[in-house]
Amino acid sequence: MMKWKYLSNSPEETIELGKKYARRLKLKDVIGLQGQLGSGKTQFVKxxxxxxxxxxxxxxxxxxxxNEYIGKDPVRKDDIKINHFDFYRIESINELDILGFDDIINDNSIxxxxxxxxxxxxxxxxxxxVKFDYSNRENERIIDF
Ligand SMILES: Nc1ncnc2c1ncn2[C@@H]1O[C@H](COP(=O)(O)OP(=O)(O)OP(=O)(O)O)[C@@H](O)[C@H]1O
Ligand SMILES: [Mg+2]
Structure with missing residues (x-):
């Protein structure tokens, strides 16, 4: 699979990149967002x-x-559910069970x-x-698909 590396110079650029990336998403896709605190994962989700x-x-x-969001697929025009997880505070598999993680990811959602x-x-x-990294410039982030 082809690998892409992008440089983003602002939160707005990271949001734009997320918007472009979304075009390739479909129901039942599960995307992992990796990167340190403040590296831009949530901007990308925005x-x-x-x-x-x-x-x-x-x-x-x-x-x-x-967090659960309901949106609309701009091409197919049908409603689409987005489940936005953050596992920063997850401490054991138990918590995933309580959350019903397996059911949620097999649900019709992104x-x-x-x-x-x-x-x-x-x-x-x-x-x-998708991986997010700081660079040595303050508002620059390296984003890897
Ligand atoms: N190029 C950039 N892309 C994204 N965010 C940037 C960029 N430059 C600066 N920022 C700032 O970095 C922060 C990124 O925050 P964001 O909530 O997206 O991070 P996160 O990776 O989700 O962190 P956390 O693990 O705490 O949830 C924001 O305050 C944003 O304004
Ligand atoms: Mg975040």
Missing amino acids: GIAKYFNVKDIVNSPTFLIL CLIEWCELAEEYMNTNLRK
């Missing part, structure tokens, strides 16, 4: 949500573990998972990954 015309405010679900690496060993899912 872009994906924008593409799907989500009206809710997109925030990091760090304290909630899961799943976006921040800090997916913290739960990856418990998932037997094929994750596609």
Whole structure:
């Protein structure tokens, strides 16, 4: 598979990149977003949500573990559900069970998972990954598909 590396110079650019990336997404896709605190994962999710015309405010679900958004596929015109997870505070597989993680990812939705690496060993899912890195410039981020 082809690998892409992008440089983003602002939060707005990362949102735009998310919006473009969203065009290739379809129901049942599970995307893992990796990268340190503040590296831009949530900005990217904002872009994906924008593409799907989500009206809710997109925030990091760090304290909630899961946010659910309903949007619309701009091409097919049908409603689409986006499950936005953040596993930063997940401590054991138990919590994934309580959350009903397996059912949620097999549901008809697009799943976006921040800090997916913290739960990856418990998932037997094929994750596609997007990686976010700081560079030595303040507002620059390196984004890898
Ligand atoms: N090029 C850039 N792309 C994305 N965010 C940027 C960029 N430059 C600066 N920022 C800032 O970095 C922060 C990124 O925050 P964001 O919530 O997206 O990070 P995150 O990876 O989701 O972190 P967390 O793990 O805490 O959820 C924001 O404050 C944003 O304004
Ligand atoms: Mg975040």
